[in-house]
Amino acid sequence: xxxxxxxxxxxxxxxxxxxxxxxxxxxxxxxxxxxxxxxxxxxxxxxxxxxxxxxxxxxxxxxxxxxxxxxxxxxxxxxxxxxxxxxxxxxxxxxxxxxxxxxxxxxxxxxxxxxxxxxxxxxxxxxxxxxxxxxxxxxxxxxxxxxxxxxxxxxxxxxxxxxxxxxxxxxxxxxxxxxxxxxxxxxxxxxxxxxxxxxxxxxxxxxxxxxxxxxxxxxxxxxxxxxxxx
Amino acid sequence: xxxxxxxxxxxxxxxxxxxxxxxxxxxxxxxxxxxxxxxxxxxxxxxxxxxxxxxxxxxxxxxxxxxxxxxxxxxxxxxxxxxxxxxxxxxxxxxxxxxxxxxxxxxxxxxxxxxxxxxxxxxxxxxxxxxxxxxxxxxxxxxxxxxxxxxxxxxxxxxxxxxxxxxxxxxxxxxxxxxxxxxxxxxxxxxxxxxxxxxxxxxxxxxxxxxxxxxxxxxx
Numbered sequence: 001x002x003x004x005x006x007x008x009x010x011x012x013x014x015x016x017x018x019x020x021x022x023x024x025x026x027x028x029x030x031x032x033x034x035x036x037x038x039x040x041x042x043x044x045x046x047x048x049x050x051x052x053x054x055x056x057x058x059x060x061x062x063x064x065x066x067x068x069x070x071x072x073x074x075x076x077x078x079x080x081x082x083x084x085x086x087x088x089x090x091x092x093x094x095x096x097x098x099x100x101x102x103x104x105x106x107x108x109x110x111x112x113x114x115x116x117x118x119x120x121x122x123x124x125x126x127x128x129x130x131x132x133x134x135x136x137x138x139x140x141x142x143x144x145x146x147x148x149x150x151x152x153x154x155x156x157x158x159x160x161x162x163x164x165x166x167x168x169x170x171x172x173x174x175x176x177x178x179x180x181x182x183x184x185x186x187x188x189x190x191x192x193x194x195x196x197x198x199x200x201x202x203x204x205x206x207x208x209x210x211x212x213x214x215x216x217x218x219x220x221x222x223x224x225x226x227x228x229x230x
Numbered sequence: 231x232x233x234x235x236x237x238x239x240x241x242x243x244x245x246x247x248x249x250x251x252x253x254x255x256x257x258x259x260x261x262x263x264x265x266x267x268x269x270x271x272x273x274x275x276x277x278x279x280x281x282x283x284x285x286x287x288x289x290x291x292x293x294x295x296x297x298x299x300x301x302x303x304x305x306x307x308x309x310x311x312x313x314x315x316x317x318x319x320x321x322x323x324x325x326x327x328x329x330x331x332x333x334x335x336x337x338x339x340x341x342x343x344x345x346x347x348x349x350x351x352x353x354x355x356x357x358x359x360x361x362x363x364x365x366x367x368x369x370x371x372x373x374x375x376x377x378x379x380x381x382x383x384x385x386x387x388x389x390x391x392x393x394x395x396x397x398x399x400x401x402x403x404x405x406x407x408x409x410x411x412x413x414x415x416x417x418x419x420x421x422x423x424x425x426x427x428x429x430x431x432x433x434x435x436x437x438x439x440x441x442x443x444x445x446x447x448x449x450x
Binding site: 177178 | 278294313317358
């Protein structure tokens with residue numbers, strides 16, 4: 001088995017309009033920037049994007065939003081962290097113009113909804129957001145005196161993640177906090193595409209060092225990543 | 231009488247974090263608490279993006295773009311640190327493993343309700359991040375904020391008018407004027423800045439206050 005593809009364009013090939021796309025990354029780390037930019041060069045549009053934030057600066061997700069490729073964004077943090085250096089300016093503009101739909105999800109609920117999807121679970125009860133506006137319209141239940149909100153699994157067509165090392169089978173490792181959402185996103189998507197710093201030979205990643213087992217990964221592309229300095 | 235500066239307030243909060251605890255500092259003002267933690271306190275800092283055991287990047291040390299905190303500031307790992315993914319990181323938060331979290335706030339009510347993610351103002355863009363998960367699961371929630379907002383309105387209230395982050399979740403509030411404990415229908419004043427009287431504090435607070443018998447002057 002060999003999941004290595006030779007180019008970024010091959011890595012993003014065949015993604016359908018209207019797909020739900022998961023994007024790994026938190027702040028500057030673990031952002032699959034080059035895959036997003038490769039997607040920008042295709043005609044794919046009408047995307048539902050799941051990402052922790054609404055953009056990490058002018059590159060990547062902001063470019064997809066600016067180009068009108070994103071119909072809906074599911075995220076936990078939709079505004080720029082710092083108003084002086086806006087990181088989500090493209091989203092904010094389209095949102096204020098009513099041109100993009102927003103589903104705001106508590107960050108831990110987002111991770112757990114992805115986990116439920118990847119783990120074959122159905123809806124689950126979480127205490128997060130109980131009694132708040134983010135629970136409105138959802139089923140709630142008090143169990144043993146504690147309030148819970150029913151949340152649905154979050155399935156996706158495609159996941160883009162950035163990993164550090166891979167082998168041709170698709171086993172992945174990540175650097176430090178670059179891991180963040182990537183492992184759970186790999187599990188929740190039908191097609192997981194990993195851009196990696198380096199591809200090693202099969203067997204060169206120690207089995208107990210593998211962070212995402214190969215079964216969750218369908219395509220691997222080696223590419224030089226331009227680090228985003230926070 | 232002068233209100234505490236951000237750094238002075240951060241120092242006060244840092245001193246109150248229990249020894250040998252696992253703590254999470256929210257984005258914004260609470261992030262500044264890290265630099266005032268004393269090594270002998272033995273506090274392990276958690277960051278929602280999967281770091282357990284970190285400290286502010288010392289001057290002169292080469293930054294690593296894959297080591298940032300929830301505020302996207304560069305950090306460095308402490309000896310014995312560990313890295314995990316988001317599912318495990320939020321299990322630490324929601325699952326009751328974090329001893330204390332320090333969060334910023336727009337409003338805190340006498341019942342301990344917290345509003346800190348959306349002002350509800352038309353055109354405001356909401357951002358909840360991990361705040362709702364933290365208040366659902368951290369063993370203790372402390373809030374650190376200015377006592378009044380930019381318009382001089384009290385941020386301590388009888389009932390929050392902004393959308394809630396969590397109901398009855400806050401134990402203690404640290405402001406630039408006072409340290410207050412949540413007590414159902416009022417705030418108990420545990421400390422005040424030098425030169426401030428109880429009457430002066432009550433006058434800028436839109437909720438009933440009670441003076442603790444051992445109320446102290448906040449040392450800076």
